[in-house]
Amino acid sequence: MGRIPVRFERVAAAFEADVARVRPCESGGGGGGETEHSPEDLSDLSDLVKSFMEKKEEEEDAIGFVWDDGDEDLEWFDSEKREILQTIFSNDGGDDDDAKRLIRREIELVMNLVAENEKSAPEFKRQLMSRMRERGLDAGLCKCKWERNRRFPGGDYEYIDVNYAGNRYIVEISLVAEFEIARPISHYCSLLDVFPEIFVGKLEELKQVVRLMCSAIKSSMKSIEMHIPPWRRIGYMQAKWFSSYKRITDEVATKRTSSSSPLSSTKSIGFDARPLKSYNCRDDFVSKPAFGICLLTNAFYADGPGMLL
Secondary structure (H helix, E strand, C coil), X not given: CCXXXXXXXXXXXXXXXXXXXXXXXXXXXXXXXEEEECCCCCCCHHHHHHHHHHHHHHHHHHCCCCCCCCCHHHCCCHHHHHHHHHHHHHCCCCCCHHHHHHHHHHHHHHHCCCCHXXXXXXXXXXXXXXXXXXXXXXXXXXXXXXXXXXXCCCEEEEEEEEEECCEEEEEEECHHHHHCCCCCCHHHHHHHCCCCCEEEEEHHHHHHHHHHHHHHHHHHHHHCCCXXXXXXXXXXXXXXXXXXXXXXXXXXXXHHCHHHCCCHHHCCCCCCCCCCCCCCHHHHHHCCHHHHHHHHHHHHCCCCCCCCC
């Protein structure tokens, strides 16, 4: 019992450090269509406590203690996991299903114009956000970045969100790719099969997906005695979507990079492109210098040949 006060002080200090890490950003936004945002669910301390306790368990495991792999509230029966995912992804019967369908339809209209191999281009998400804004949606590119700690490495991530009818929706193209693991068991593969090509959902829905899938990852890899990589642990996965982020809606900057985008070739921005006429200037004015001077003179002075000095 003599260790309890010391351990409590360590717990309190570490917990306060985690609370400070997720406090709201001081900056309210910047110029050029950029705003900074803190996590939207600071009042939900259960995940913060759980993340902290998971860290403590890993530290104890590293110094020789037995690690209890419980995480009871992250566990579901196998028969329930697929059903829960299907309910989240179905968009059938919810109050905001019409909004989700509208957003998804707008995305599909743009995606149909993009070649499959172009969807992994570095600027794809930014260009997709720009096109969504052109179609009237309040879309933004959200950038997250987090530092390395003892649980998982540092990293960064980008995703698209849409503000519609007072709600914020997360948009992910091929969300399933974020949960791929090595040597998945058959049940885990059956969960991946449920994922839609385009995910549109609220933050709480994505949060439930992340927790469920991280639990499934743990079960799958534990069953074949494989170590869970840090980038598939729940803390790392949560950091992608639920940490502080910078929201970018700067269409001017987006248009500057649109010339190399697969989306830019399908629609002009602000004006209709006109076909360029080739005048074969290199042949006329280099290979035929004397004749070229005459042509230039005629071009500037339509009254006749000759150059006024």
